[in-house]
């Protein structure tokens with residue numbers, strides 16, 4: 001189904017052509033003066049030079065041909081040459097009725113779907129999940145859903161950080177505490193125990209202890225580095241410990257992400273990419289892409305047009321060890337082999353931008369990905385506390401994700417209990433649903449690349465541009481619809497009628513923008529635009545609600561028209577929050 005902007009543009013092109021002007025001038029946009037009109041065309045201004053004519057005259061010629069159009073209630077030409085448009089209420093209603101028939105509410109699926117991989121989440125195994133990982137999970141999940149809604153084949157990959165020094169640290173600390181374990185006995189050639197030698201709780205304590213200790217103690221650090229080396233070179237006992245760490249951590253991570261309503265198609269990690277490294281390195285050498293620089297193997301990626309230095313991509317350290325660049329390149333080899341993605345999107349902290357510039361250039365230059373493969377870095381900003389500094393606990397430590405979620409949920413629980421709209425037994429579950437919306441909306445409503453302030457009080461408020469406000473609006477609609485049904489009304493087969501007042505019209509106009517807005521959100525990978533859209537939609541709905549008797553409207557046709565509008569408003573809102581990665585409760 002064409003978007004309304006597309007339809008009006010066609011109408012406008014026709015009018016330009018009939019009036020003897022170039023139809024390319026007929027671009028229609030949403031009005032930036034909503035007090036005057038709903039849509040506007042500024043094409044006459046652009047045509048003035050070409051036709052040596054006052055823009056006002058061109059606009060008048062064009063407007064003459066729009067008189068008969070069924071799309072508009074009014075077409076006004078204003079100085080110096082704007083064409084201001086108001087949609088006819090009949091047109092709005094019939095467009096909405098058509099939209100209501102569409103499974104995707106008027107969004108056209110991609111004619112040739114793409115295979116898109118999204119690399120997001122990126123937690124480091126055995127290190128606690130902290131708020132830094134929250135943004136990647138929230139934004140990535142929404143981007144995944146948006147791409148999928150458009151009909152693409154989308155694969156979300158968590159890309160675990162599971163191959164680093166943290167593993168060596170844990171092994172070293174474990175050896176110190178339980179040297180008798182068979183993993184540390186080089187002679188041992190039996191089967192290692194199935195049971196992990198630690199619980200998740202212990203593991204979470206082991207890492208920070210070891211990490212702090214290694215910072216003070218040189219010898220310990222050397223040992224941890226050596227353990228990392230042995231692990232990476234296939235020492236059996238350490239590989240077995242690694243398996244335990246992975247099993248215990250991944251189970252815990254799965255629980256955490258489930259709570260966030262974030263779900264990955266692939267649980268691959270840095271470790272999976274290692275086996276692609278030797279061949280890749282060989283290729284880079286054979287084809288002459290790589291060179292040695294002070295013992296290290298590097299690939300130059302500086303380009304002539306750069307106005308700042310882009311250092312070479314580091315492939316191997318002088319001791320032969322692989323690096324972050326190497327792993328990301330090898331992961332692209334793996335992805336190319338398994339999925340041939342048309343596009344790979346990395347949702348990572350924007351401070352890693354240089355790393356990705358290097359990796360992308362190297363992958364393109366050396367043919368690791370095809371020339372047409374689109375590699376996109378979606379860098380996000382820092383989540384700050386109210387003091388404008390990176391978010392910390394009250395005690396000044398790194399805030400763990402779990403604690404942050406708990407804090408929000410407790411706040412939500414208090415608010416919900418104050419409202420007393422749900423049973424005590426339901427309040428906890430409701431607090432979780434609303435709390436998640438508060439966190440996610442608070443994050444997604446900001447442009448991803450910007451830093452933002454995580455403000456528990458503001459995010460959990462039922463008023464203003466917040467997740468709870470959006471949910472509150474949906475719940476309000478649900479409750480009206482439920483009452484309508486209780487009184488014997490059915491929600492099937494209802495149709496919307498032309499709006500009779502400004503509030504109804506404004507609500508209708510906002511709803512019918514959905515597919516136009518979605519296109520922009522999709523093209524620009526910009527979930528924040530979807531948030532802005534639903535915030536406005538919620539506002540329009542609430543204004544309409546306060547000005548209109550809905551259930552007590554006596555004219556039955558009018559009433560059922562309102563209900564049809566509510567059903568559609570709810571569907572649009574629910575679709576949008578689904579795309580953002582959260583849901584609405586029944587009551588709150």
Ligand code: ARG
Pocket residue numbers: 119121122123124159160161328346348
């Ligand atoms: N584990 C990394 C970190 O915590 C993020 C991984 C991002 N993805 C990637 N393909 N490098 O910083």
